[in-house]
Amino acid sequence: MLYFRLGFRNLWRNPLRSLISMAGIAGSVFLCCYLANIKIASYQSMIDMGVEGGPGHLVLYHPKWLIDREVHDLIPIDEALKVTEALKPFSKRSSHRLYIPALAQSPRNSEGVMVIGMELQKEILNHPLLQQKVLIAGTWDFLEGKQDALIGSGLAKKLGLGLGKKFVLMVQDKQNEIHSQLFRIQGIIETGLKDMDRNTVILPLKNAQSLLKIKDQIHETAILLNSIDDLQEAIKIAQSHTHHSLVYPWDEAIPQLVTMINLDKINGIVLAVFLFLIVGIGTVNSLCMSVMERTREFGVMRAIGTRQEKISLMVVMEGLVLSLLGIVIGLIFCTLLSLYTQKYGIDLSSQLKNIEIGNILLKPIIYTGWNFKAMGLISFSMLILGLFGSLYPAILANRVSPSEAMR
Amino acid sequence: MSALIELKSVSRHYEQATGTVRAVDDISLSFFAGDFSVLAGSSGSGKTTLLNLIGGIDRPDPGEVLIDGISTHKKSESELANLRLQKIGFIFQSYNLLPVLTVYENVQFILQIRGIPNLSHADLILPVLKRLGLLELRDRFPSQLSGGQQQRVAIARAIVLKPAIVLADEPTANLDSETADNLLQLMQSLNQDDKVTFLFSSHDPEVIRRARTVIRLRDGKVIEIENR
Numbered sequence: 001m002l003y004f005r006l007g008f009r010n011l012w013r014n015p016l017r018s019l020i021s022m023a024g025i026a027g028s029v030f031l032c033c034y035l036a037n038i039k040i041a042s043y044q045s046m047i048d049m050g051v052e053g054g055p056g057h058l059v060l061y062h063p064k065w066l067i068d069r070e071v072h073d074l075i076p077i078d079e080a081l082k083v084t085e086a087l088k089p090f091s092k093r094s095s096h097r098l099y100i101p102a103l104a105q106s107p108r109n110s111e112g113v114m115v116i117g118m119e120l121q122k123e124i125l126n127h128p129l130l131q132q133k134v135l136i137a138g139t140w141d142f143l144e145g146k147q148d149a150l151i152g153s154g155l156a157k158k159l160g161l162g163l164g165k166k167f168v169l170m171v172q173d174k175q176n177e178i179h180s181q182l183f184r185i186q187g188i189i190e191t192g193l194k195d196m197d198r199n200t201v202i203l204p205l206k207n208a209q210s211l212l213k214i215k216d217q218i219h220e221t222a223i224l225l226n227s228i229d230d231l232q233e234a235i236k237i238a239q240s241h242t243h244h245s246l247v248y249p250w251d252e253a254i255p256q257l258v259t260m261i262n263l264d265k266i267n268g269i270v271l272a273v274f275l276f277l278i279v280g281i282g283t284v285n286s287l288c289m290s291v292m293e294r295t296r297e298f299g300v301m302r303a304i305g306t307r308q309e310k311i312s313l314m315v316v317m318e319g320l321v322l323s324l325l326g327i328v329i330g331l332i333f334c335t336l337l338s339l340y341t342q343k344y345g346i347d348l349s350s351q352l353k354n355i356e357i358g359n360i361l362l363k364p365i366i367y368t369g370w371n372f373k374a375m376g377l378i379s380f381s382m383l384i385l386g387l388f389g390s391l392y393p394a395i396l397a398n399r400v401s402p403s404e405a406m407r
Numbered sequence: 408m409s410a411l412i413e414l415k416s417v418s419r420h421y422e423q424a425t426g427t428v429r430a431v432d433d434i435s436l437s438f439f440a441g442d443f444s445v446l447a448g449s450s451g452s453g454k455t456t457l458l459n460l461i462g463g464i465d466r467p468d469p470g471e472v473l474i475d476g477i478s479t480h481k482k483s484e485s486e487l488a489n490l491r492l493q494k495i496g497f498i499f500q501s502y503n504l505l506p507v508l509t510v511y512e513n514v515q516f517i518l519q520i521r522g523i524p525n526l527s528h529a530d531l532i533l534p535v536l537k538r539l540g541l542l543e544l545r546d547r548f549p550s551q552l553s554g555g556q557q558q559r560v561a562i563a564r565a566i567v568l569k570p571a572i573v574l575a576d577e578p579t580a581n582l583d584s585e586t587a588d589n590l591l592q593l594m595q596s597l598n599q600d601d602k603v604t605f606l607f608s609s610h611d612p613e614v615i616r617r618a619r620t621v622i623r624l625r626d627g628k629v630i631e632i633e634n635r
């Protein structure tokens with residue numbers, strides 16, 4: 001208690017210096033914690049986007065699909081339906097999809113495209129890339145059986161075609177024979193994802209199947225669960241119903257996303273380490289200066305019988321009080337700003353366009369979540385840094401000779 | 408009666424570029440309980456160096472210093488610190504007090520490093536503050552005190568644990584002559600009424616006048632011991 005009080009009061013002897021060090025500590029704690037809160041929210045929305053627009057929380061694929069994505073790596077829809085039926089109590093929704101590489105031809109041009117077959121009536125309600133405002137011309141309303149297609153805006157431009165115009169899709173079927181079919185542009189979409197807008201043709205699932213001359217087969221069944229906590233159990237249930245397909249959790253189905261997030265985390269850690277080193281050096285410097293100004297005092301303490309360890313303890317306490325105050329201030333600021341941005345976000349859309357990462361589209365609005373683990377870890381590291389940073393000044397102080405008091 | 412402090416052929420030499428400085432040169436002395444002695448001598452005569460040796464702040468080379476019969480010779484740093492804490496009260500010329508602690512806390516500091524339980528602190532400190540007329544000033548910080556008041560707090564800290572001897576290196580050097588005399592009178596009465604043993608140094612004849620034993624130093628040697 002004595003040492004704590006001494007440490008606290010000694011800090012205010014040179015308030016400016018202490019405040020500067022404290023501001024450094026508070027600033028870096030704030031920055032790191034707030035970034036962690038931004039990151040956790042953006043990872044979550046990336047994962048949500050990636051999962052909802054892609055494989056869901058768990059997904060059925062042909063065993064070879066994730067390796068080579070061959071158009072022939074199909075799975076029977078019966079099996080997919082059995083799984084979705086079995087998972088009904090856990091799942092929010094499920095989607096069956098086909099992905100067919102094709103050549104789109106117009107009188108003007110021909111382009112390699114990806115034809116996505118999906119149950120449109122269902123998907124337009126949920127798919128994050130197929131929301132109402134994405135449709136820039138035409139309608140969603142498909143009459144299955146008619147040769148209607150949705151195409152990306154970039155593709156329409158390259159083909160030189162507008163709404164209602166016709167184009168040909170050429171595909172290679174299972175027997176390696178080339179087929180072509182005529183389609184009419186029923187709607188043009190602009191998702192904001194450049195790749196997707198440049199090479200996507202969306203067909204109702206049935207029409208996509210008939211384009212490929214198959215029936216009752218699909219590439220992907222994506223299942224979105226009510227709660228991610230049920231994932232393991234859901235996988236087990238799904239596995240008990242599959243023979244031709246394999247069940248994957250989302251992170252195995254989109255490993256690029258996981259890798260990206262991990263890389264981004266490492267980036268953050270590297271940044272934090274550098275920031276902490278700089279702040280640590282500043283703290284050591286300020287403590288050393290404060291110790292050297294007090295040579296005489298330490299001499300007096302030593303002369304009247306204070307042991308060297310106790311002198312060190314005093315200086316370490318000073319460092320700890322300094323870092324504790326800085327940490328608390330940093331955390332308070334982080335919490336306040338996080339509370340605000342959790343609710344309202346910071347809208348940067350006037351400065352920034354949408355951010356494209358892989359096939360995930362993020363709006364330039366910064367929201368924050370709560371990464372309590374990171375906040376704890378950051379605070380703890382800063383405290384440890386404060387502790388280590390005060391060791392050298394503590395040694396300087398306890399080396400002061402008691403005869404200094406007699407000068 | 409056995410000596411509280413005993414110096415046996417004590418020397419302390421400093422090697423300088425210009426040659427060896429014999430700051431203390433072969434001094435043998437004894438101090439006893441109840442003494443009120445002064446080390447008198449001009450600047451550079453070796454007063455501070457000798458007090459350092461007596462108080463276990465420095466070690467003789469060669470020679471032997473016994474504090475309450477214990478030799479400082481082979482003691483480690485922390486053993487010496489402990490010896491100082493247990494046996495000796497210190498008053499320095501100036502900047503005695505820790506500026507961030509109040510009068511009360513400055514006196515309390517020494518109880519805390521002695522590990523005396525907090526509960527008994529007030530019982531130990533308050534009578535001493537009262538004796539030295541510091542009760543009203545107990546919550547002031549050193550910067551809010553006059554030089555004489557600060558030295559009284561230093562005395563309070565030095566005597567609160569009833570050490571065997573109180574060493575004071577020119578305790579009045581920074582005081583005007585009237586304040587200095589008051590301080591000396593106070594030390595005198597502590598010596599007579601409360602049986603506190605004092606050894607202090609000075610070059611001020613007015614201060615030296617009040618001592619019962621005057622040990623005159625010159626160039627690190629005792630040139631005269633005068634008992635009154």
Ligand SMILES: Nc1ncnc2c1ncn2[C@@H]1O[C@H](COP(=O)(O)OP(=O)(O)OP(=O)(O)O)[C@@H](O)[C@H]1O
Nearest residue numbers: 421428429430448449450451452453454455456457
């Ligand atoms: N650390 C040291 N290194 C070298 N020489 C020293 C050291 N300390 C003291 N001396 C020398 O030893 C001699 C005695 O010094 P000391 O400080 O004991 O004198 P003093 O009587 O206390 O003087 P003053 O009245 O000025 O305080 C002086 O010549 C001084 O220069």
Ligand SMILES: [Mg+2]
Nearest residue numbers: 454455456576
């Ligand atoms: Mg001196």
